[in-house]
Structures are given as structure tokens and as C-alpha cells.
Amino acid sequence: MHKYLQLQNELETLIESLSYQDGDRLPSIRELATRYQCSKSTVIRTLDELEKRHLIYSVDRSGYYVVKKQRKIQPADTSIIDFATSAPDPDLFPYVDFQHCINKAIETYKNDLFIYGTTQGLPSLISVVAKLLGNHQVFTDPGNIFITSGVQQALTLLCSLPFPNGKKTILIEQPSYHLFIESLQVRKHPVLGIKRTAQGIDLEELESIFRTGEIKFFYTMPRYHSPLGTSYSRKDKQRIVELAQQYDVYLVEDDYMADLEHDSKADPLFAYDRFSRTIYVKSYSKIIFPGLRLGVAVIPDALKDSFNQYKRLMDIDSSMLSQAALEIYLKSGMFERHKQKIRSSYHRRSNLLMASLNQFAVNEEHLFTFQPLAYPGIHTHIMLNDSIPVSAVISQLKKRSILVDATDKNYLLGFPQENMLKLNVSYAKETVIEQGIDVLMDVLRRMHR
Incomplete structure (x- = not known):
């Protein structure tokens, strides 16, 4: 990320915190250049951007001052610790930028x-x-890119339109994205599930289903799976692509967390596909804000015309105002700056969660098992001892003002479910994550007696 964007993040964080009061004077350009080890031109460019966004104002021969805040910063509400909500933290929404x-x-x-x-x-x-x-x-031709009203619309269209392979059954990981599962079942699409664990999926079982199941497409989240939080290895990704080609199956890759990736060597399925069988979808909702409702679908040539026709009949187009605003947001560098900010925040939260769980994992293995993640996203999960019912844990934690969620909605009806508790950190404040896990462990101990 460019130095001036990093500096914007630093100064904006200070302005939004209690470090500066309304009307306070910022350090001089010379002082800022020295403090942040950058050139004066970088500081000037940064201050100009902050002034355009009405966060500061300049006074000739005097300097730059903090604009009076429209709302007072309130201390984070720590009365409830929320590990259940997977939506982005409203405190990180880019309100001023997007306005x-x-x-x-x-x-x-x-x-x-x-x-x-x-x-x-x-x-x-x-x-x-x-x-x-x-x-x-x-890497794709712009002619293969469609802007959709969120990933959900793209998935609905893909389920409805006919595919060149003539097949109708949809294969989905278990557990998986709960709204897509609900959509499949409400619309009565033929669907099969394949078990996914922290170690991945059984590739031999996948091949067997591809060979015998008349699979139209396989819906998968290779990166930062929801709700497991895990990612496929490079070897597994390559094998899935090979099997798809061998058995005439399409892949729908939901890469909704791509912008949070920290591993520079982690590529999507799409990168390994030489046969144009991967339909790549991603959303900007998790990285910007949910109300934006814009997603991207990369559609192979064989499906372009059908996808275009079905989309036109569904809604003619996606919100033009949102699209135009998003274009400016992406081109201006604001998105890159915000992405760095939200990645850093979520990374700190995820590391706190991983460290807290690791602290108990060795001595409390009779209560739960846990798969440490080298590159955690916002999701993870723990497998509870079979004697500890998830529903009872959720109920006891709620009494102690801690919200967690079960995974029953993440499974197809009738598919065998694991005794699993999912944990999300996008809504949990950094200051209370360790406290929340301490209480969780106390509840598990009490229930195991």
C-alpha cells in the first residue's frame, strides 16, 4: 500500500480516537514527516485528502485543525461479547469516504x-x-465479468439456468453458507452434501460423487470457509479442478474473503483452472459494508448468454448509483486504504481468538478440540466433547452476556451434524475477546462435570 494511504489511516485513527479533540491543531507538516519517516509531499498529499473528506480544515499560516465531529466517540459496549454475528463491524464502515x-x-x-x-x-x-x-x-476478459446484487443473486441465477453439461444436481460442502442452503431447499433444487472438516474434504468421495451424482456444479469456499474458517491446500485445489474437468462438473468458487488474505502464495481455484470450468464469485459486503449489495461474478463463455438473459429477467440491472459510487471508491485509492485498515483490525482480533483458544487447547482437550490456523480469517470453530450439547452451551453463555451460534443452519436437512460451535470475531471488540473465551471455558468445564 502507498505510504500516503498508510499515513491517512494513521491520522484518521488518531482523529477518530480521543487523541484529538474538536478543533485541535495537528502537528506541522515538518513534524509529521519526521514522525512517520516520509517526505513532506507525502504529508501534504495526505492532509489534502483528509481535508477533502472533511476530517480536517486548513488555516493560512497556521496549520491544519480537526473538524468538529458530528458525533462523540463512545466507549465500546463491553456488556455483550458477540461471537455470533458475522457481519462487518459498523465501527469500521467507511461512512465519510462512501458519502x-x-x-x-x-x-x-x-x-x-x-x-x-x-x-x-x-x-x-x-x-x-x-x-x-x-x-x-x-485474470479474465471484462466481457466475462457481471456485477450482481450481491453473491446471493449470482448463486440464485446459477441454480436456475441450464448448464452445458445438462446436469441438475448441486453439490455443496457441509457445513456451508446458510442462506444458500436455505435458498436451495426452498426452491427445491436437487442437492447433495459432502462433509468438510478442518482437514478438508475426502477427495476420493468427491470423485465418487462427481462420477455418479450427475453434478451440475460444486459450490465451494476454498478460502476462509464459513463457518469453519479453514482453507484448502494448493494440492487439494489443483485436484478439485482436475476432477471437475474429468467428470464434466462446473465449480462455483465463493471467494468472499479474498480481500482479507495475508498469504501471498494462496491462489483461488480459478488460477488453476485451464478448462474454464470455474465460476468465480466475490462480494464487497464483508469488506466494505453489507448494505452495498454488490457482488462480482466471472462467468465462462459457455454460460455468458444464459446468465445475461436470466439476470435481465430478474432485475434488469443492479443499482447504478451503487455501482458508480463503488467505481469511484475503488479508483480513488479509498478502497485500498480501507482494506488495509479492516484487514489489520480483523487480523488482530483473529490472532487474539487463536491465542486464547490455543492457551486452553492442550489442557482442556477433554472439553474441545481445535485446529489452529496459520492465516485466520473472521471465522473459526471448536468441536465440543460429545457429552456437552451445543444448545446448552449457547443458553448458558447468553445468560452471561456472551453470544455464540450453532451450525444447524449451515447443514442441509437430514445431513449428519457435528457437535460444533462456531466463533466469529468481526463483531467482537479486541478488548473483550480473551475475556469471552475465558467465560466459554468456564461454561464447558461446568457442563462436563
Whole structure:
């Protein structure tokens, strides 16, 4: 990330914290350059950006001052520790930045935003997205990119439209994304499940299902699986792609957490696919804010026309105003700056969770088992002793103001479920994570007696 973007993050964090009061003068340009070991031009560029975003204002021959805050910063509410919610932390939403982008989008595109757009999406946004996807080793022609109203819309369309392989059954990992499972069952699509654990999936079982199950596509989350939190190895990814080609199966890769990746060597399934069998989908909801409702789908040539037709009949186009604002947000560098900020925050939280669980894992193995993660995302899970019912743990923790969630919604009806407790850190404040795990361990001990 560019130095001036890092400096923006540093100064914005200070401004939003209690370090500066309304109207306080910032250090001089010379002082900031020395403190952050950067050039004066970098400081000036950073201060100009912060002024454009109305976080500071300048006074000739005097310096830069903090703009009066619209709301007072309140201490984090630590009365409830939330390990259940998987949505982004509202404290990290880029309110000011995105407001600026919406205003700029209306100014730039004017009437174009208030008429029907194209089914594929705003062409200028698609061009920007194509370049960013390359950073994730997803190299594709812009003509194969569709902007959708979230990943959920893309999945609904893919379930509905016919595939070139003529097959109808959808294969999904168990456990998996709960809303997609609910959608499959409500719409009565033919569906099979395959068990996934912290170690991955049984590739021999996968081959058997591909060979005999008439599988239309296999829906998978190779990276930062929800709710397990685990990722496939490179070897497993390569083998899944090979099996898909061998048995005429398509892959739908949900890479919703791609922007949180810390391992530079971790590539998506799409990067290993030489046969155009992988449909790559990702969302900006988890990294920006859920209300944006914009996702990206990379559709192979064999499915482009059908996908375009089905999408046009579903909603004509996705919100043009949101697309235009997102384009400006991505191009301006604001997204890169925000991504670094949210990655750092979630990484700290995840490491605190991993460390807390590791602390108990050795001596409390009679209570639970846990798979440490080298590169944790926002999700993880623990396997409880069979004598400790998940529902009772959830109930006892709630009485002590700690929210956790079971995984029953993450399974197809009738599929064997594990005695598993999932833990999310996107909503849990750093200051209370260790406390929450201490209480969890106390509850498990009491229930095991």
C-alpha cells in the first residue's frame, strides 16, 4: 500500500480516537514527516485528502485543525461479547469516504444513474474490477465479468439456468453458507452434501460423487470457509479442478474473503483452472459494508448468454448509483486504504481468538478440540466433547452476556451434524475477546462435570 494511504489511516485513527479533540491543531507538516519517516509531499498529499473528506480544515499560516465531529466517540459496549454475528463491524464502515463517492458519482454521471443500465453492469466499473481481480490471480476478459446484487443473486441465477453439461444436481460442502442452503431447499433444487472438516474434504468421495451424482456444479469456499474458517491446500485445489474437468462438473468458487488474505502464495481455484470450468464469485459486503449489495461474478463463455438473459429477467440491472459510487471508491485509492485498515483490525482480533483458544487447547482437550490456523480469517470453530450439547452451551453463555451460534443452519436437512460451535470475531471488540473465551471455558468445564 502507498505510504500516503498508510499515513491517512494513521491520522484518521488518531482523529477518530480521543487523541484529538474538536478543533485541535495537528502537528506541522515538518513534524509529521519526521514522525512517520516520509517526505513532506507525502504529508501534504495526505492532509489534502483528509481535508477533502472533511476530517480536517486548513488555516493560512497556521496549520491544519480537526473538524468538529458530528458525533462523540463512545466507549465500546463491553456488556455483550458477540461471537455470533458475522457481519462487518459498523465501527469500521467507511461512512465519510462512501458519502463522498456517492456525491461524486451523481456529479460525474448525472442522468446516467437514473435510467436503466446494462445487465452486465456499469462498463467503467467492470474495467476497474477486472484489474483488481488480477491482484487475486483471477485474470479474465471484462466481457466475462457481471456485477450482481450481491453473491446471493449470482448463486440464485446459477441454480436456475441450464448448464452445458445438462446436469441438475448441486453439490455443496457441509457445513456451508446458510442462506444458500436455505435458498436451495426452498426452491427445491436437487442437492447433495459432502462433509468438510478442518482437514478438508475426502477427495476420493468427491470423485465418487462427481462420477455418479450427475453434478451440475460444486459450490465451494476454498478460502476462509464459513463457518469453519479453514482453507484448502494448493494440492487439494489443483485436484478439485482436475476432477471437475474429468467428470464434466462446473465449480462455483465463493471467494468472499479474498480481500482479507495475508498469504501471498494462496491462489483461488480459478488460477488453476485451464478448462474454464470455474465460476468465480466475490462480494464487497464483508469488506466494505453489507448494505452495498454488490457482488462480482466471472462467468465462462459457455454460460455468458444464459446468465445475461436470466439476470435481465430478474432485475434488469443492479443499482447504478451503487455501482458508480463503488467505481469511484475503488479508483480513488479509498478502497485500498480501507482494506488495509479492516484487514489489520480483523487480523488482530483473529490472532487474539487463536491465542486464547490455543492457551486452553492442550489442557482442556477433554472439553474441545481445535485446529489452529496459520492465516485466520473472521471465522473459526471448536468441536465440543460429545457429552456437552451445543444448545446448552449457547443458553448458558447468553445468560452471561456472551453470544455464540450453532451450525444447524449451515447443514442441509437430514445431513449428519457435528457437535460444533462456531466463533466469529468481526463483531467482537479486541478488548473483550480473551475475556469471552475465558467465560466459554468456564461454561464447558461446568457442563462436563
